[in-house]
Amino acid sequence: MSHLKNKSHAETRDLRQMEHETNNVYLTAVVISKRADQIAEKQKEELKNRLEPFAHDSDNLEEIQENREQIEISLMYEKMPKPTLLATQEFIDDKTYWRVPEAPDNVKL
Numbered sequence: 001m002s003h004l005k006n007k008s009h010a011e012t013r014d015l016r017q018m019e020h021e022t023n024n025v026y027l028t029a030v031v032i033s034k035r036a037d038q039i040a041e042k043q044k045e046e047l048k049n050r051l052e053p054f055a056h057d058s059d060n061l062e063e064i065q066e067n068r069e070q071i072e073i074s075l076m077y078e079k080m081p082k083p084t085l086l087a088t089q090e091f092i093d094d095k096t097y098w099r100v101p102e103a104p105d106n107v108k109l
Contacts, residue, residue: 011085018092028091031098036087047077 018032019025054070090096 013088018088021091021094022098027100031096032084032087032091035090035096035098036083039083039086043077043080043083047073 015025015028019028022028022031050073051070054067087096
């Protein structure tokens with residue numbers, strides 16, 4: 001995934017070439033989508049935790065410095081690869097654990 005560090009733009013992928021593990025292009029898309037949601041939630045939580053110290057209001061000169069730090073943190077997260085790109089690369093690199101829960105006996109797949 002290190003080669004994705006500087007990549008923040010989308011790249012066209014052929015899902016049919018990625019379905020070898022699932023044998024189903026739709027399941028592949030679902031697995032990648034769910035993993036992207038997990039990554040996005042984690043990034044959101046990390047950003048929230050890093051920006052939390054700036055949440056208080058202060059009327060002193062340090063506010064200017066804090067705002068600069070807040071902007072730098074926000075820009076760093078904006079430059080990170082998008083969760084969908086990370087999830088797709090993890091799937092291609094076989095680093096995604098996934099499973100299909102067993103269906104109840106009365107449901108036919």
